[in-house]
Amino acid sequence: ASSEERECAFTENLPVADPHSGSTNKLRGVVRENGTVRCSRGSRCYGLWEKRADGEIHLVNQGCWALQQKCNGDRCLVTATPSEIQNGNFRFCCCNRDLCNANFTEAPPTADTPALKPIRRDDDAVNCLFVCLFVFPGKQKHSLSALDVMEAANSDSVDLDNLKLLELIGRGRYGTVFRSSLNERCVAVKLFTSANRQNYANERSIYCLPLLQQHDNIARFLSADERTTADGRLESLILMEYYPHGCLSHYLSVHTVDWVACCRMTHGVTRGLAFLHTELYRGDQYKPPVAHRDVTSRNVLVRADLSCVLADFGLSMRLTGSRPCRPGDDDTMAISEVGTVRYMAPEVLGGALNLRDCESALKQVDVYALGLLYWESFRRCSHLFPGEAVPEYQLAFQAELGNHPSFEEMQILVAREKYRPRFPEAWKENSLVGLAAHFLSFCLTISNLFITPHHDFWTGCNKVNLLWL
Ligand SMILES: Nc1ncnc2c1ncn2[C@@H]1O[C@H](COP(=O)(O)OP(=O)(O)OP(=O)(O)O)[C@@H](O)[C@H]1O
Secondary structure (H helix, E strand, O other): OOOOOOEEOOEEEOOOOOOOOOHHHHOOOOEEEOEEEEEEEOOEEEEEEEOOOOOEEEEEEEEOOOOOOOOOOOOOOOOOOOHHHHOOEEEEEEEEOOOOOOOOEEOOOOOOOOOOOOOOOHHHHHHHHHHHHHHOOOHHHHHHHHHHHHHHHHOOOOOHEEEEEEEEEEOOOOOOEEEEEEEEEEEEEEEEEEEEEEEEHHHHHOOOOOOHHHOOOOOEEEEEEEEEEOOEEEEEEEEEEOOOEEEEHHHHOOOOOHHHHHHHHHHHHHOOOOOOOHHHEEEEEOOOEEEOOOOOOOOOOEEOOOOOOEEOOOEEEOOOOOOOOOOOOEEEEHHHHHOHHHHOOHHHOOOOOOHHHHHHHHHHHHHHHHHHHHHHHHHEEEHHHHOOOOOOOOOOOHHHHHHOOOOOOOOOOOOOOHHOOOOOOOHHHHHHHHHHHHHHHHHHHHHHHHHOOOOHHHHHHHHHHHHOO
């Protein structure tokens, strides 16, 4: 039964734009004139209704639902309590019988109700979905994120039996990343051992912040879960969209890029970081400003069209709310000295981070690292080396300190000697004017694309400019 084709009621009052991943096209199936859709094998049906201010319930969308977990009922049961979904304004259900989504049935959630519940601990992902779908209907370009968030919202416990780890694609300090398949969809899975559970919990909570998944330059989160391995160990998993080009540093190490591609890459990371830093209120949604605290070219992932997303939020920190950020706190050290040593700002290395204005200080630390990413990227830009070979890819300070610089080495070089990555000779000699023009147009491009000119961001940007100039 799970692999049958399914016929579902179909309505699209709110268009779900074409996702940019082929694998999710199967969400739609073949739409028929009689208001139904023939969904691809293994799909379920879903429905979404809105309760308006007048108390009337209006149908919003119906169609095929690619995720199978918890959608096995005959009836379309709404089990998330109304308060969990946008203050009770929406009803979502999915089910596994032909046309079962024509109507919904409200049922109080029970332990064994074969239906949906939002992501554990909060309903941010569900709320994100509704903001994606309704508050910004003009942003259909991002509707893969809406779809993904719908999936995330409903995949509290992914059916891990269907998850196959296929190939090891990355190993970081905190997690091991595998290209994987989930119900024939290609995904990336980051596995954390119990020793790194805090990092997992933090990354998960950041991904689930309201509005975060709406942004095109933040990595797509699909789900998170925990399981016990055969030998009794606790293992935590984060499921994400799979980015076939991998991380920025890998991409740049094997490819040069032209000017446009280079701008697209750096611009994407910049937008992602600006968004992360920004405090947002939209309707009843609140996104706190967040510092990434580990901006590196390994933590930026590259899409097929060479646009980039910011990833790896295991060390990220909300900059408002309950967490203190004052000198003398027990976690002052943790606040100021996390990250990858190569990308640490001089004030972090020199122990001079201004914790009295923690929010600005940590944002500026991120922006310093962003400047190093620009340097790594533009050194691989073919247009900036006319008539000569593009230099081999280098990480920032690799020429000076090699592959594994220590904290002390970085401290001496960057904080004490105030050394910064060098411009290649080609940029100094012949094309300074051209470069300046390019750089100016680049700055203008990115400045146009910020949501709001953010004071702290621009303060940080001055550091980038200084680094460049
Ligand atoms: N969704 C993805 N798609 C493709 N490759 C990925 C994906 N996520 C991570 N990777 C690869 O795995 C590597 C490690 O991932 P990640 O940085 O999230 O782990 P980490 O343990 O937190 O690492 P770090 O040491 O940077 O903190 C990345 O640099 C990248 O090459």
